[in-house]
Amino acid sequence: MTPLEIEINGVKKELINMWILVQSQLNKAKDAMVLFDKDLAREVLVKEKRVNAFELKIDRDCENVFALHCPVAIDLRFLLAALKINTNLERIGDIAAGIAKYVVDSSVNFDAAAMESTSMIRMYDEAVNILTDTRSAFEKEDTVLARSIFKRDDVLDDINDNAPITVAEVIKKDIESLPEALYILSIIRKLERVGDQSKNIAEEIIFYVEAKILKHYESSRLGLTDEEQ
C-alpha cells in the first residue's frame, strides 16, 4: 500500500466511525423522544461534542493529505467527497442534538397517537435507514444503493409536505396538545433535513466512485441510470 493509500484509508475509517456515532445519536434521540427519557437526551447533547471533534479531525486530515500527497483522480475525488460528507454528517449530528434538546426542554411526554397519526415515527425510521444505507453505499462503493437513496428521500418529503395538515388534526382534536404538536412539526422538519443531507452524501458517493456530478439535477431523474436517462 502506498503512503497515500494508507492516508486515504485512514480518512475513510474516521468517516465511518463518525457515521456510526451520528447514527447512534439519531437513534438515541428517537428513543429519548419515544420513552421521554431526559437522561438519554442529555447524553445525546453531551456526545454532540464528539461529533464536532470528528468533523475537525477529518477536515484537518484531508487538508494534510492535500498538502503532502497532491492527490489526483479517484484519490482527489475521494477527498473532495470526504470533506463534504464530513459536513453533511456533522449537520445530521446537529439535528439529532436538536431533537434531543426538544426532549430536554419539553415539560410533557410526546403522545404516541400523535406521533403515529403524523407519521413521524415512520419518517424517523426511514431517515435512520436511509442514513445507514448511505454508509453501506460508501463502504462498498455501491452506486446502485447510493442512487436508491434519491427515491427514498421522496417518502420523507411527502410526510413533510403533509405535516401541516396532520399536525393541525392533532391540534384540532386537543387544543391542549398545541406545544407538543409544534415540537412534532419541528421534528418532522428536521427529519426532512436528514433526508436532504443523506441525498447530498449519496451524490458525493457517486461523484467519488463514478466521477459523475449529480448536483442540481432534477430530483425525478436522480435515481435513474444513464441508460434510463
Add this chain to the structure above:
Amino acid sequence: MESTIVKAENYNSYFGDNHVVKDVNISINKNEVIAVMGPSGCGKTTFLRGINRMHELIPNATSKGKILLDGENVYDMNAIYVRSKIGMVFQRPNPFPNLSIYENVVAGYLLNGLKISKADKDVIVEKSLTSAALWKEVKDSLHKKGTFLSGGQQQRLCIARAIAMQPELILFDEPTSALDPISTSSVEALFHELKTNYTLIIVTHNMQQAARVSDRTAFFYMGELVEFDDTKKMFTNPADQRTQNYITGRFS
C-alpha cells in the same frame, strides 16, 4: 481555430528487434503545451526523439510510420532542416562550454554554416534571450562563458538556443529534472510564455509538473499511447485504469 502542427500516424520505433514505440497515433495543435508521461522504459523519450529524427542517430535504431509536420512527413525531409524546425532541450543543461552566452544562442547558425550579419545576430540574441526570460539577467555578461550561469539559467540559455532557430515546435526531454525547485519554477513559468508563439512537447517524470504546465497529457505504457486527453480530465477522471493506477501511484 485549432490547427494541427504535428501528427503521428501509426508511428513505431525500434532498437534492433526491440519494439519500443508501438503504433502511436496522435495529433497536436499549434500553441499547445503537451506533457508526455509514463514509467521508465515506456517509450516516451524514444517517441519524442522520433519527432525530430534524433532517434535514427542511434546505431540499430529504426522507425516506421509517419510524423507529419504541417502535413509533411519529416522522414521525407532533410534531417538537418527537420531539427532546425523542431528544437530540442534536454534533461541536463548543455550549453557549449567553450562558447560565450552570445555564441551559444546563435550556435545553431554557426554550426550549420549559416552566415548572418552581426546586426541580425544581435537581434536574434536579444529576442531569444528575452523569450527565454534570461535577457535581463545576462545582458551585461553576454560574452562570458555559458557555463558560468546557474543550472536554471543554463537551461533557459538552452531554450534560448532552441528558440533562436525559430522552430515551430520545441521538444523538452525532462527539462527540469536536474534543476532545483526555484529554477524549475522559472522554467515552468517560461513554458506558459513560450506557448504564445510555440508548440511545446514536454516529457516529464514529474506528474505535478505535467498537471501544472500542460493543456493536454499523453500517457505511454510499454510503448503504447494509452491515453491522450485534456490534462484536467486526465488528472481528475482518467478513462483508462492503467492511467489511473500510474497517476495515483498504484502502479505495480
